[in-house]
Amino acid sequence: MVILGGGESGVGSAILAQVKGFDVFLSDNGKLTDEHRQTLIDYRIDFEEGKHTEEKILLADEIIKSPGIPNTASLIQKIRAKGIPVISEIEFAGRYTDAKMVCVTGSNGKTTTASLIYHILRSAGLNVGLGGNIGKSFALQVAEEHYDYYVLELSSFQLEDMYDFKADIAVLMNITPDHLDRYDHNMQNYVDAKMRIIRNQTVDDAFVYWVDDPIVTREIEKLKPRVSLYGFSETKRNNSCAYTKNNRIYIHVKNNMFTMDQELLALQGIHNLYNSLASGIVAKLLDITDDNLRQSLSDFQGVPHRLEKVATIRGVQYINDSKATNVNSCWYALQSMRSKVVLILGGTDKGNDYLEIEDLVKSKVRALIFLGKDNSKLHAFFDGKVPVIEDACSMDEAVKKAYRLAEKGDTVLLSPCCASFDLFKNYEDRGEQFKECVRRL
Structure with missing residues (x-):
């Protein structure tokens, strides 16, 4: 098993691979942080930095690629030409846990929403981990912890190399132009990566999305996913189960109508309203009580570096x-x-x-x-x-x-x-x- 990239994701994947009995080699073209280098030494994981030894890498049975490495990189193209499978940390770690997966993506709002969902679930007493694009490596947590639930923030880069992984609850906040330099300046390529969040979902799973996003609604009509849809919007729409009316928020899920004064929300502003509505839908899908949800939506501290x-x-x-x-x-x-x-x-x-x-x-x-x-x-x-x-x-x-x-x-x-x-x-x-x-x- 070869790991490309020695950041949080790569080192976590290397530890999980070793725990699961793989022969592991980690390769990073740049310089590792002192902390990551020491971790690899402590775990006696074979690694290199400042270069990629292609002869060694191309002998791999499977490769876990850091989300920061684009598929256009010449090394990745050589690997694919040899038919070696390339997967993401999320795909790999997902094989070794039966925890329920709440996965959040979107061009904007995903960090705040993932953090808020985590706060709600943890405050309600659930045994839950936070990972993906935020917090500790998902793979490292699978290796060292045992959680019943994971809240994963997933970037389009992380979604690219997922194949069998499935979200029990997928949340898509919005899709607006971003990272187009990575996607040949082709918006549809970026949209396709984001929509992988619903890959492998069935009617027993949930897809939470903003109904006023024209790109997302177009993709739903085009893909016709066999998943249960839960929409949110600022005002009530035919397909929204979470919305506001007369300065109150309403979330109608599982025959339960949750309500709360909008001014009591810890997060203010229209974008944060969407974050709160999406998080509230997830909470009610997971049977969080009204009192617990109300408390968590009103005492959440927010995310550093975001307003x-x-x-x-x-x-x-x-x-x-x-x-x-x-x-x-x-x-x-x-x-x-x-x-x-x-x-x-x-x-x-x-x-x-x-x-x-x-x-x-x-x-x-x-x-x-x-x-x-x-x-x-x-x-x-x-x-x-x-x-x-x-x-x-x-x-x-x-x-x-x-x-x-x-x-x-x-x-x-x-x-x-x-x-x-x-x-x-x-x-x-x-x-x-x-x-x-x-x-x-």
Whole structure:
């Protein structure tokens, strides 16, 4: 068994493979973290870093691929040409657990929704693990823990190499353009990857989705999946079992009608309403009591780097939305703003179309600060549309410029629309640097 990639997913897969008696070799083209290297040494797992030894890799019976490695990589193409099966960590770990699977995907909202579902189930006393694109490696948990339920946040990359794995409850928040650089700039390729969330589901399983998403509804009509459908929407529709009316939320599942005042929800804003409705459907499908659900929906703490309030300084609020790595995420953030905004944008462009946020930027943004190594695409689109546009080469410079440009009552919002890899390790590093720079003001 060969594992390609030595991050959280790869190291977890290697440990599970070893526990299950496989002869394991892990190969990472980059440098391993000290922690991951030490873990592999402790488990006596054979590994290499800084290279891929093709002769050794191409002898594998099966390969577990890190979600970060695209299928277009030359090594992957050589592996497939030899007919060696390539699977994901999720596919592999799913073989070794009979726990119930709650799987959450979507271009936006999946981390918050997965975290909220986990919070609800754990608060209700269920024996539940959280994994996938969040928390500890799913494979590592299968190797070392014994959970009755898993809540898995799944990216399109993780869904690509799943074949026999099945979600008992699949949640699809939305599909908007994202990662198009990975999908040949072909939206349908990305949509196809997302729709794999319902692969292998039967009428005994549940598919929870946003009924107002035109792409998802089109795919349902096209695919006609043999699964029980549970829709959510802001207002009642024919096919929605969760919705709002007169400032109350309603969730009608299994002949039970759950209601709650909307203002009591811990998460505010329209996008968070959808996250709460989807989570509520899952909770009722799993027979969580009304009292437990009401409590959890009202006391959830939220997710770091997602519309996270950092501080208010001289009447200006600073909000860290570093997790907004696509345009639609930034749209939700801007839509929820009630004040004028100094917006920090930029990073590694993934084939973005900024048209989606143009009107909100024109109406709400006082100044734009572009934070990236190459801001030419941002300038080409936004120049002349906002009174003030400035560039920054570091987070410290961006925050100091925002501090100078913001007026009392404004919000400084880091909501970059882009991946972080040009100047930062990841979106968490970007968000932490933002918070640190704000606290130093």
